Amino acid sequence: MLKAIMTQGSDKASSTNCRSSIVIFISVVVLIFSWNPAMLCPHMDYDWSGWNASDLRPLAEMDAWPADPANKLVYARLHSVTDASGPESLAFDSNGGGPYTGVSDGRILFWNQGGWETFGVTSSVRQVTDVCNRKPVALKNEHICGRPLGLKFDAHGNLYIADAYFGLLVMSPKGGVAHPVSTQADGVAFKFTNDLDMDENGTVYFTDSSTRRPRRQCNLLIFEQERTGRLLKYEPSTQQTTVLAKDLYYPNGVAVAKDSTFLLVSLTSKSRIMKYWLKGPKAGSMEEFADVPGYPDNIHVTKEGDFWVALHSRRTQLQYFFANNLWLCKLLCGVPVHYIGQPAHSMVIKYNPAAEALDALEDRNHVTTKFLSYAGERDGVLWLSSVFCPEVWTMKLNKTNSNQQN
Ligand SMILES: *[C@@H]1O[C@H](CO)[C@@H](O)[C@H](O)[C@H]1NC(C)=O
Ligand SMILES: *[C@@H]1O[C@H](CO)[C@@H](O)[C@H](O)[C@H]1NC(C)=O
């Protein structure tokens, strides 16, 4: 069996190029060390039903995508987050205070004149255990400590939080312990609440990235091309939660357009930004907005109505190869092959509402920034953060970087 597959592999290599041969060689080596003879992957309940290689844009198109050969993100300024890691997204309060950010031990921190302080926590049980005070908090304890991701203040100063494990939460303007306002929709519990934004009336739009896998298995959402994510709406005045769209591939960042006529949602594993219409003749329908050269995370709307998209990393040729050879993925399902060659290549792209890329900033060799999860503009400064690193970055934008239509 193994021999037959290896022969198939060599045939492919000879019919493609030299790079593919190297890929096959590495794959076979990994295979020999990781091959699960039963081919059943008993330790993981893989579901490959979402795979659709024909949906992947040809790698050659990457050249036409926005790029920044000057690597301007190299010049971003670093601000360490002390005693914590993974500030996934940032928010400012109505007085301009902050930024506020959720970190990997379940706390919400805020920047208070020269230092990070604790504003609140998302877990109500963290007092009865000390696992959340260990540094770093083990991934396996995330469901105890909480993992705050998307953040946004409403008009009354309440902080809405998308906690990966506890659902949609609200924290009072004084901070403290957040309480859940939505944990399920249509009878299906949230498994991986991820990001949120609000429209002009305070209606909350948020994502549940998967109904099967928790955040700690987020890499598998990409590996499997899992498609059970949902786009949701929470109406604070009626406390109703509505499913706007389901069966989505890893829905992640959400940003409501300045005029509230539509929202953008990133589908991380598909490298797509989708547009969901909130008003007008197309209300309730979804269409493609942009195709991005990596794994998109949070999206943030500027005062002028443009959108900054943060890419966690770029797609690579190796990932394209695996995507088109599902048989190899199945064989390798015991190892996280999607990580082979995953570069920390940082990139952010700014789009106008018509989906034209206005700007792109990169740090191809991750000299300064890496694994970006958030990019947001404020008073001519671009704020960046990372779901992995203990870091926040800022970068002064040129006049030409901001809205070019005006
Ligand atoms: C696979 O992707 C192609 C191209 O986007 C699409 O036309 C087709 O409907 C998809 N198939 C399934 C089963 O989703
Ligand atoms: C906000 O409320 C106003 C008044 O009820 C309404 O006209 C408008 O359509 C609402 N906006 C959205 C995005 O639903």
Ligand SMILES: *[C@@H]1O[C@H](CO)[C@@H](O)[C@H](O)[C@H]1NC(C)=O
């Ligand atoms: C701003 O403009 C200067 C001079 O043209 C350039 O060197 C720099 O890279 C630009 N910065 C950004 C963030 O675009």
